[in-house]
Amino acid sequence: MTEILTAAQMRAIEHIAIESGEVTGLELMERAGKGVVDAVFMQWPELSETSRRAVVLCGPGNNGGDGFVIARMLKAHGWDVRVYLLGDASKLPPDATTNFLRWQALGDVETIGDAPRLAGEADLYVDALFGTGLGRALDGAVLDWVRDRAAAKDVGAKTVAVDIPSGLCSDSGRVLGAGADVVSAQLTVSFHTAKIGHYLNVGSTTCGTLVVADIGLTSQSHDGFVDIVEGARLPSLSKSDHGHKFSNGHALVLSGGANRTGAARLAAGGALRVGAGLVTLGVPHEARAEIAAQITAVMMREIDDVVALDQMLDDPRVSALCVGPGFGLGSTQADMVRAILARKCATVLDADALTLVAQMPDMIERLHERCVLTPHAGEFARLFPDIALALERAPTSGPAYSKVDATRDAAARAGCVVLFKGPDTVIASPEGQCSVNAAVYASAAPWLATAGSGDVLAGFVTGLMARGHAAKPAAEAGAWLHAECARVFGPGMIAEDIAEQVPAVFRAIGVR
């Protein structure tokens, strides 16, 4: 998996490289500037054909230093470049000072308040105001500029953000301050590796296209780093040539009563498609006929109460459970969730099961390391109201509390894996290992926003756990497959279509 970093982790990597003598800060800044200019010409080849007008906004730190490098390089391409500085040049950090002086030998530096902002005033705006060092909300002349640019309706102009759009917190993808004031970029060029904030919250909608420029730093993996889930790096999902159905696991999906069995059927279909050897729907008596009419390969067993459930769970071949989709919120359902948790079996808790856990104070303690909770934002807020509040409160300073922080805190409290859904799905283990399944940028999967798609995801994760995958890898693989199925199907997809795409997705990633 590819790591994404916090600002502090990036600074540490840079520090180690500089201290070891492998590279100087000035060399890194030069490569960063070149990375941005190369990416601009790659993204907009028409800009390299004739000379253009660039407006470069430089901040008081090293992000501003990158801006001076970019200004110099664009000038070398024959561009008309105007540079605007926020703050006092004498207070720039050393490498930024060097590049400020290099630029000064070529052109003027004006103050930020004078920076052009109206329609037609520039072909390219370079946002080198703040990068990983943003510490508080935009204000003063920068805020005015950002608001004026947003209002300018300047269709021809392009904006490239250096490292991250200014105003966006690089650890959380949240805009600092109570408003939504952030530079809106069509292209963002980050360095070495993407930052967590490029993927979470509004990060992906603010950055435009995200390009990561290699600046020659070596990767330094660390246990605490957050990963992006990638199809090419999933655990093997192939079936053994010599297996039989039971060796691929038996998943039990509990259904609700008559007229609300669709969710459990979607989950069961998902579990079967990802390769569980058998899938049984546990069905209350009143829903038997309804379900029987609508299943074929999925099996059915009547389960009306805890006694019947316990009998089923006495079969050691049942290797994973899914409870929650369309399940109901009555006392029988609550007792069944308790009975399931007592078994310490691989279990996905979704939808109504999450609401039951949130309603019963004793339930959270019963969760265990083989459980996966799959809340959307509303369910998350019911389960972990204080954590959700911290995530909703407008951040006044950076780094802001992020969805990664929230999911890690929730997993630690619950003592199990939490998969916090959304285009930026975050998966965390109680030990703090964390990954993001990012259905954004080129991997966007907007058609997943459809009724029942979460039920299919719960089924995918259950099926993978039934096959023997541990909770976190199953959650990661399930989330990735879910989004990839939606990408393969494309527009017009409904929940029933998701699992149908599994064969194509499996073939594409070499599963056999």
Ligand SMILES: NC(=O)C1=CN([C@@H]2O[C@H](COP(=O)(O)OP(=O)(O)OC[C@H]3O[C@@H](n4cnc5c(N)ncnc54)[C@H](OP(=O)(O)O)[C@@H]3O)[C@@H](O)[C@H]2O)[C@@H](O)CC1
């Ligand atoms: N790491 C690497 O390997 C490489 C890093 N590189 C580049 O360095 C960038 C990081 O540089 P950085 O650490 O100097 O931080 P940066 O984002 O320039 O801002 C800090 C300054 O802004 C100020 N400030 C903050 N918020 C503010 C606000 N709202 N309003 C007003 N002021 C505010 C803050 O002031 P203070 O909070 O201290 O008062 C401080 O002066 C990184 O994003 C990348 O572009 C590349 O060159 C190559 C390799």
Ligand SMILES: Nc1ncnc2c1ncn2[C@@H]1O[C@H](COP(=O)(O)OP(=O)(O)O)[C@@H](O)[C@H]1O
């Ligand atoms: N815009 C989107 N882009 C990518 N994935 C999305 C988007 N909207 C929703 N999803 C995914 O779709 C699923 C929806 O689940 P959920 O909210 O539980 O819906 P339901 O209860 O209708 O099944 C989650 O896996 C979520 O991550």
Ligand SMILES: [K+]
């Ligand atoms: K920036």
